[in-house]
Amino acid sequence: MQWYQMREQAAGATRLLIIWNLYKVFGKKFVRLLVFFITFFAFLGASEPRKYSKKYLEIAGLNSGILNQFRHFLAFSDTLLDKMEVFSGKYEPKNMIFDNEKDKDMFIEDLKRGIFVIGSHLGNIEMMRAFLRTNICKHLNIFLSADQCKIFNHFIKQIEIQSPVDIYPVENITVNTSIEIKEKISKGEVVVMAGDRISQNSINTNAVFLGKKIRIPSGTFKFAYLMESPIYFICTLKEGEKYRIYLKKFKYNGNKKETIQQMQKEYLEFLEKLTHKYPFQFFHFYDFFE
Secondary structure, rough: OOHHOOHHHHHHHHHHHHHHHHHHHOOOOOOHHHHHHHHHHHHHHOOOHHHHHHHHHOOOOOOHHHHOOOOHHHHHHHHHHHHHHHHHHHOOOOEEEOHHHHHHHHHHHHHOOEEEEOOEEEOHHHHHHHHHHOOOOEEEEEEEEEHHHHHHHHHHHHHOOOEEEEEEHHHHHHHHHHHHHHHHHHHHOEEEEEEOOOOOOOOOOOOOOOOOOEEOHHHHHHHHHOOOOOOOEEEEEOOOOOOEEEEEOOOOOOOOHHHHHHHHHHHHHHHHHHHHHOOOHHHOOOOOOO
């Protein structure tokens, strides 16, 4: 499960606010130490997420012992503080590094006419806000689960920041939503949606990740195709105190069905390559694999 899907969902936002206030008073080093102990005690009681962490580590070809499971949990917890800094506008954009300067130039040029970003649960896609805030992104539109929407909106409201971000529940996409989003992209706005959400209802037998079949819906890729805009796969991976941005621009080719299938295939290949490079930043703490 994800951190925002824990039973005490109402306390999720409360915990964020407590940690945020401690950060303002005592600084990042103190809060990072506090998060270490919070993660340790949460880890001891999280038997089911530990089980899925172990399964993933084994599939990824890593030692799946208890220390690596804790390392996996701790890497995830560490990103939460970074998220809060980004939401509050305090994260330094200079700490965002593009892996390829040519890709960066192309990306910035496409930002002028609006783009569709397909993110993932690998790394910390929210960190892209720090980069976009300093460039020509007019507005950001993010699709999250309904639970995430509530927690993030509540947190942003409580810390009283002006945020040029609209958040949409991914479970409630209608024809009107599609029209609205397409209009926003045509005005030069950015849309972000995860491509590796889990589908409980449908299994795409062609979807393979780390050599295993996975349950992911094709909805994100269909939605991206309909927007008729530049499409980018993006992952932001932590390296020390900085984040490295990896991106790949998808090139349309063939009819609708072929294009969507190719988009999903290339996305999973992009994700798999980076998962091998940053295995402890793969943040699915439920059964991602069949």
